[in-house]
Amino acid sequence: MKHLSRFLAASLLVLGFSTANAQDENNPWAVSIGVNAVDIFPTGGDLINQGEIFDEFFNASDHWNILPSVSTLSVGKYIGDGFTFTVTGSVNKIENAGELPDGTDVPADDLSYYAADGRISYSFKNALKSGWFDPYLGVGGGYTWVDENGAGTLNGSLGFNLWLTENLAFNVQTTYKHVFEDYDIPGAGGNLNYPPTHFQHSAGLTFAFGGKDTDGDGVYDKDDECPDVPGLEEFNGCPDTDGDGITDAKDDCPDTAGTAEFNGCPDTDGDGVPDPKDECPTVAGLADLNGCPDADGDGITDAKDECPNEAGPVANNGCPYQDKDGDGVLDKDDNCPDVAGTVANNGCPEVTEEVQKKLNEYAAEVLFDSGKSSIKEQSNARLAEIIAILKEYPTAKFTIEGHTDSQGRATNNQRLSDSRANAVKTYLTENGIDQFRLSAIGYGEDKPIASNKTRAGRAKNRRVEINLVK
Template sequence: MKNLSRLLFAMLLMLGMGNTYAQDENNPWAITLGTNAVDFYPTGEAAPLGDMFDEYFNATDHWNILPSVSSLTVGRYLSNGFTLGATASLNKIDKFGDDRSKYDEVTYVGVDGIVKYGFGAAINSSWFDPYLGVGGGYTWVDEIGAGTLNGTLGINFWVTDNVGITVQSAYKHAFEDYLDTHFQHTAGISFKFGGKDTDGDGIYDKDDACPEVFGLAEFDGCPDTDGDGIEDSKDDCPNVFGLAQFNGCPDTDGDGIPDNLDDCPTVAGLQELNGCPDADGDGVADHLDECPNEAGPAANNGCPWPDRDGDGVPDKDDLCPDKVGTAANNGCPEVTEAVQKALNAYAKTILFDTGKSSIKGQSESVLKDIIAILNEYPNAKFTVEGHTDSVGSDATNMKLSDARALSVKDYLVARGVDEFRLSSKGYGESKPIDSNKTKAGRANNRRVEINLVK
């Protein structure tokens, strides 16, 4: 058993010194200087010791503490949160549970290796880094040594990027009867170092804003390819020497617009035209102007357009090129309130055979007037609406009003009004404009309306 303990110790020590205890990729090496306390009591052994974890924090009665720097740990980062380390510790033992006679300030020496996993990255914390570890080592008490198997719980509190406070507690199970199982608590200050420089520019990766690209110290390790004094990440033209006022871009034509924003970088131009000239002053840059020496609107590519009726809508876009209209109505005149009233004044005089949808012959003249008005507004759309009084059932009145509205629509379409400009709908007795209690009121309610679709 003694040979097995020594072999285990030797293997762990060699592994530990080759790749030891670490903190992160940028600072792979760490050294911890601290003090340690050895406690035999809360290990579950027989009296004079206590049960497992019994009086675990009773430092006054059970902890053996050497009041000086008594622990040294060297560590190196592996990967994915794992580190491997080696620790040497020194102590004086004069407390063995409740028995003060077993030891009289005998020397305690421990050399241990550990593999640990840190949870700092997993919990997304840069300063609070708890860890669990497992390992083993060799411990001598009063010059008698034995191998141990260790389990460790600890926390790193990183005060800065490179300096932190470390506290941990290790349970050390002895392989030999002449060494008692015990706890060893450690508190110390940790220092990280050994940062790498991936791009070889003399700036460690942890301080290098561009760790994979060779750069300059004045730009925190980032490059300035064109040498204009502006680092590439802030240089809008990183491969061309430029001016600071233009974020590193040149202004070849000197018009105050940098080449990268200038549509005409070799010819001085106007700011509002992205650096291009406008010879005729019509607001259309010469290289886009089909008539560069004759002013015209941008909508017509810089050329003037014909407008026969002079309403400001070019003939090619004017649905009524020979009638003055509005741009909002595609060059056609808009239906005014007066025109709408005139339409309905005519529509109310349309007469039908009693109880039928057939139009009486004497309504022909008023329908001609209605057609004349509709033809004045060739792009306007209208709805022919039929209405009745309250005499008769709702269903009958609805059917009759719908039929009369459709009859008027068909009449107008048959006489040249575009059918796509007209729709019809009956409302029955649902929209009276007068009282249905009098003969005159009912006569007013029996009507046709022709309303503009807005």
């Protein structure tokens, strides 16, 4: 083309400015290359037989002028808050320019087309919370030459980027260019906008690059593994405070030089356990004991072993088990370590039938005020003997049962038996017997042990029993 120099000049102008479809602050610069199509048909003047704006907008075969080669170059820079400034240079041939009123084609014999444009665009990518779909709107202006004629234009753009990777996108854009000047078109019979108001479409690839260096360490944020802290290039922008060749982020001891074997930590006592994990960092010990020594080899560190020179189990703090009550059951298994018992009863003494009988002999002598659950004071001696027996069997549990004769209403007898059983339980717990070892229940007149037809029988039936829970 005879005006190729104009396109080269426009390209140099573009490269001298900031530009196009930039991503964000981490990749602020972008360069786009592609092809463009110029469509004059929907926007022609009164003297050209054209349609209204957007008429036959997608009729590419009849109205679009496409140069089958790379014909568009854009450079852009991200400004901030979603805004980008873009400068674009393009070149084309005009072969389809519409029709004159008499039906003949507008003279357009391979007219050259050149344009240099600038715009401010706003991206909706963040508003849509999308990582790949990046639509935008733009407004700007430029200058367009068709053959020898040139004119300024006011431009409005709509487009989108499809980001294939962090730095590569497929770009599609359409721009409406409004022309403000009139020129003669040979053979048109009057003045027309020439270059005319028109659409310019483009498609191509966008390459984002450049970067922000927040911490000023010479490594761009997009490549800086520690973008907010100055670091070294050999560590991808991360610092190494202790100079041990391990970055602080990966160094378990960033302020103390160590070795890679221990993730940057030292091993002061040389026992193979790094200091932060060594509970005894100045004394060589064993790895399975967190670096502490174990003189008697019982698996308990000397510092926690109450018998450091005599092996014993962990459960007994490193000391061998004892049998304080000498009943043949080790204290660890003895439910009554201070009272001799039997192996069968886990080291606790067993309540024999003789003891059970004695308990109920004493319980039968616990007397109450007539028709009440208050215990007579004369029963205190027997209750003391009951308490003494219960204390000899500290793990045994007992049920205190209340019984009455059959005189009176059954509901009253049931209530009275409950009250008397609980009165005995309360007395025993208030005098040293664990309440969780005792339960109380009343049976009313349901379980007589003698005839209720005689005074002596009824007296026997009015009783309290204390029975072992087996």
